[in-house]
Amino acid sequence: MTITAPAHQRLPSPQSITDACSAALAAHADAEGPLLPILHEVQARLGCLPNAVFPIVAEALNISAAEVHGVASFYPDFHTAPAGQHRLKICRAEACQAVGGRAIETMAQEIFGVAWHGTTDDGALTLEPVYCLGLCACGPAAMLDNTPVGRVDAAALQQIKAQVQS
Ligand code: FES
Structure with missing residues (x-):
């Protein structure tokens, strides 16, 4: 039997996370102060910021995943899980x-x-x-x-x- 979580509890797939990060990094990585625009774009694409996003963005920006997580958790509009409707x-x-x-x-x-x-x-x-x-x-x-x-x-x-x- 397959137990499927409600839609709002389903996290994006690993491939969609990779794709969203790639698109956001391509659009903003060269900008000044790119972290917030990247996080906003990833969230806009995925509906949330799953923890798997942090190391991908960190590596691309040459900063620590803890730093990315710290910024994401500081702002209440970022969510690590999908929100309700x-x-x-x-x-x-x-x-x-x-x-x-x-x-x-x-x-x-x-x-x-x-x-x-x-x-x-x-x-x-x-x-x-x-x-x-x-x-x-x-x-x-x-x-x-x-x-x-x-x-x-x-x-x-x-x-x-x-x-x-x-
Ligand atoms: S204190 Fe300003 S809206 Fe509640």
């Missing part, structure tokens, strides 16, 4: 915390059944922390894909759950 970012910065953000964080994790950076079992949604969305005046704030959501409460989270599962 939708991304819900919840603001954890001060202005939102001051108007109940912490309760919303807990509520979101309970409603979706995942921790930060987790993806629901059906692959519908990945929950991500973010530090200010520029929506401080209408916190607690969130962003569903590219749609801002202000004054988030339990009803809004349930509505998002229904929306991403439909």
